[in-house]
Amino acid sequence: RVPSLEELGFEAPDDFEWIWTPGREGGKKRIEEFKDEILNYDENRDYAWKDSTSKLSPHLKFGTVSIREVFWEAERLKARNPNDDTSGIKTWQEELAWRDYYFQILWNFPHSVHEPFMEKYRDNEPDWDRKEEAEEKWEAWVEGKTGYPFVDAGMRQLKKTGFMHNRLRMVVTSFSCKDLWLDWRDVHSYFSKMFVDAEISAMVGGIQWSYSIGTDAQPYFRVFNPTTQGQDYDPKGDYIRKWVPELKDVPDEHIHQPWKMNKLQQQDCGVIIGEDYPEPTVDHDERRKKSIERFEQLEED
Ligand SMILES: Cc1cc2nc3c(=O)[nH]c(=O)nc-3n(C[C@H](O)[C@H](O)[C@H](O)COP(=O)(O)OP(=O)(O)OC[C@H]3O[C@@H](n4cnc5c(N)ncnc54)[C@H](O)[C@@H]3O)c2cc1C
Incomplete structure (x- = not known):
């Protein structure tokens, strides 16, 4: 169970719009929901109003989903849709690579946090x-x-x-x-x-x-x-x-x-x-x- 803000000693801001389901269950749910969007990721992802990206970043950050898990889920979707255009899935997997790219930049050039x-x-x-x-x-x-x-x-x-x-x-x-x-x-x-x-x-x-x-x-x-x-x-x-x-x-x-x-x-x-x-x-x-x-x-x- 994830402790509430109050239990952690914080006050939730009045007008905060809570759109997240934290924890492992929340992560799995987000993966399932995103499966409906991923085929169109390529054409939709840049349009803010469509709100069509995965929103998996907090789960990846806190480890409530793993990078391998989401990569292979995407791979399986490709296999399940052999007759569809799966370029959206490929583009999404390429976005995952940016995450690792920046990890290795930080590892090799740690000074870039300050300068x-x-x-x-x-x-x-x-x-x-x-x-x-x-x-x-x-x-x-x-x-x-x-x-x-x-x-x-x-x-x-x-x-x-x-x-x-x-x-x-x-x-x-x-x-x-x-x-x-x-x-x-x-x-x-x-x-x-x-x-x-x-x-x-x-x-x-x-x-x-x-x-x-x-x-x-x-x-x-x-x-x-x-x-x-x-x-x-x-x-x-x-x-x-x-x-x-x-x-x-x-x-x-x-x-x-x-x-x-x-x-x-x-x-x-x-x-x-x-x-x-x-x-x-x-x-x-x-x-x-x-x-x-x-x-x-x-x-x-
Ligand atoms: C100024 C700035 C600050 C950012 N700060 C963060 C941050 O603090 N944490 C963070 O996870 N991302 C950050 N990003 C990258 C990117 O904006 C977010 O990862 C993305 O918006 C998260 O939404 P999503 O999960 O729906 O992404 P999706 O489009 O569904 O992409 C899937 C996953 O790929 C990874 N990813 C996608 N784009 C990038 C990118 N450009 N760099 C690194 N990883 C990427 C993320 O893990 C993301 O969850 C930042 C980008 C900019 C320009």
Whole structure:
């Protein structure tokens, strides 16, 4: 039996949405449920609103399912569906490999927990802002109030459930870096506290990848656009409406850029930008240019 939060001396936050079934039984149940989704994993996995990934990460983290068990379950499914397109299963198994990839990175390069994996940035690291020096933008990011709906939806999903879809993990950390210039160490420490699947290797690997200082062949000019990412991966804004309820009545054409609505349109859908939902806290195009310049400057130093 898993002890309750109260028994462990914690108080459950009021608005926490408990979506997990812990323990061995919960793990087995999750594997069974995911079998209905896995064939379509390839085409669905990137779309946050479809919520179609396995959510096995907390079970893998705590050992309530084993990596071999899930790999072979997937293998058996392939054998059972010889006439179906099983590329979704193969793609999912490849995702499992990322977990081991980051384990071996951590094992071989343990310093990457504290400093950039990339050697050239180790003694010449960007001068990120620590959260104490940048309280306003730190709070906006953590609370999901940056004014960019897709980013805010991701941060609020995390706060409410302890989980965030992988696409969003990339989008919000690209934003904390390239748009807000926040120190990745503070991001790591916040995520470690919040994620139910918090795993140091995958987390540091994922964050440093987004910060262009990790194991990534693509250099610093990869900058996710928080608006087009939403348009591509949540085209109708279903994911946004779920996690940012004040935007629920905003029409599809404005859901990714609600600040572009005029006053009348804002009144019509019951959200006044700047009062009920923030204006964009930063200008993405400007911040993108600035962060690329800062990285370029480091390259020249
Ligand atoms: C900034 C950032 C932080 C992350 N932090 C964590 C973390 O703390 N713990 C964690 O388990 N994953 C982390 N990931 C990787 C990935 O986002 C999660 O593993 C995935 O979202 C978990 O959901 P799922 O179980 O439904 O994944 P599925 O899509 O069903 O994938 C199956 C399993 O493969 C593994 N996996 C998938 N993608 C990755 C990846 N990129 N890196 C490593 N393993 C992967 C996980 O064990 C996952 O449970 C992070 C990614 C980023 C970009």
